[in-house]
Amino acid sequence: MAHAASLEAGENGLGVVAELHAAGLERGGWLALVIVPGVGCGFAIANEPQPDRERACVARYTNDPVALVALIEQTFQPRWVWWSRQTAMQLVAAGVRVARCWDVDAVHRLLFGGWQAGCALVWATLHGLDGGSMPTMGQLDLLSDGNIDDGDDVDEPIRPDGHLRPEWVVGGWAADSDRMARWAALAATSCHLQRQRLSERAPSLGGEPTATARAESAAELLCVELMFDGLPLDVDHAAQLIGSYIGPRPANETEIATSRQQRDRRVLDHLDGSGSVDLRNPTHVRAMLRRVGVDVPNTRAWRLEPLRDVHPVVDALLAWRKAERIATTYGYGWLDEHVGADGRLRGEWTGSDGAAGRMTAQAGLHNMPAELRGAVSAEPGHVLVRADLGQIEPRVLAAVSGDDALMRATMADDLYAPIATRLGVERAIAKVAVLAAMYGQTSGTAGQALRGLDAAYPVAMRYLRDAEDAGRAGRDVRTHGGRLVRMGADPDATDPNRERAALAARGRYARNAVVQGAAAELFKAWAVTVRARLAPFDARIVLCLHDELLIHAPVEHGAAVAELVDDCLHDAARRWSAGRPVRFVTSTSIIARWSDA
DNA sequence: TTGACCACGTA
């Protein structure tokens, strides 16, 4: 039952606090939230399983709903439940950083795999309805000729067939305070159903079944914060680095063209000048190389690298490629497009993308050339704390498989040392063999050591082989933390060779997904633990890079932050691996520039 | 305009 009222002039929000308290909200309780910026917000108690109609709700009209959220955060420190990161964006944009959340979209992706989400799909999936039968506004318009359908109650968010009503989904929930409250209640119900799903399947390890879901939710919030905060960049230094590759910033289109021609000239000058060569066309480049006696199947850098001495044009071409990359992707245009007046590089962030659920980022944040890292630098009075996880994937393999011998090996600072000893091979061989096992590589020199791994670490190798078998058979796999990784349809069996290749590819894909995906979960659990503990130091995570964290901190807190990062790793690992004795290590440094590490 | 492929950057 919804209690809706305006936030009266003079009411300072304490009335809402009292009402939530009376409705059963306690410190640390779960509270669903929807916001209509500048208009109002709705809350619903999400502590206990309840039919959503009986859920205690509160809604308020207020032109500053975020201020109300901030007051409740301060009073109850609840776990905020929201449908999607949109709510997180509204809070972060208004300067409010809450401690704990539950992102229904993010948990949906964890439970059911893929990247799709959204309240309509989430609701349908949780209620066993076919996502394909979801109604849309477009369909409604066609079928009902502009009329509201079959006399249903449009004030009712759930249609007779169980789907969410599309008018509500596209924003009708914001029409009035009763609806806001109801919409919050539905978020609370979705959260409850998700928790049920998680606890049904989790207990294999005795870990807290919602731990990964909470971490994934917080990671989504962290992504929103990363987008707003940006990565601190010394723009002058960046321009200087760029200039060292492609010269000073061109003033107009003509200068851009001239500089481009000059770049090309430095390669073409090594040729006899007959015929034109388009350096940006790999076919042309390959033909050109053949004419000077360099015959290669493709023109990739790693293939040309050993042939630098064969003809001077090879060396010039490789240098050209590097400069061209800067000019087209990481040049002045890149600075102009993605760096704000405050010297922050900003791009979109995704909390769980792709097969394995890694974080992804745009605007080049995840693939900035190492040569430009010197431009990433702390602002005055601040330092960067850089921490990266050492040998995370093989350590993760030890944890997820529970292989006793491999878990013992993780006690070493260098995991590959005890493995090499045990196999009786060089460290380099042991390393290649372990990586080959995780990535599904079968060719190359790892063959013999791979057989040794089977004997020495049978449980871990079995774990990987099981994943591979599932992938080849088209069965979905689940990561340690419970993320579903969907396997596509059967490869078409038109050509036996192609089919065999496709099966092998899926085997490798699955083999890798259970390791890479589990590593991504651990990383996010670590990152959000750090995020939570950074608040008192006025420090912020500014970059996440798969196994590396970059934190921007006031200089006087640098040492404390560096210490905290290690602590957080142990906490996160214990929670995530349900107490399995696996050691994770970081290397941490306090630096002024990213390149200093 | 879109999608494939190449190429290359990061982990």
Place this chain on the structure above:
DNA sequence: CGTACGTGGTCAAC
């Protein structure tokens, strides 16, 4: 016959 991702170039098929 090692995986994942983002970005930009060219070319062919629209």
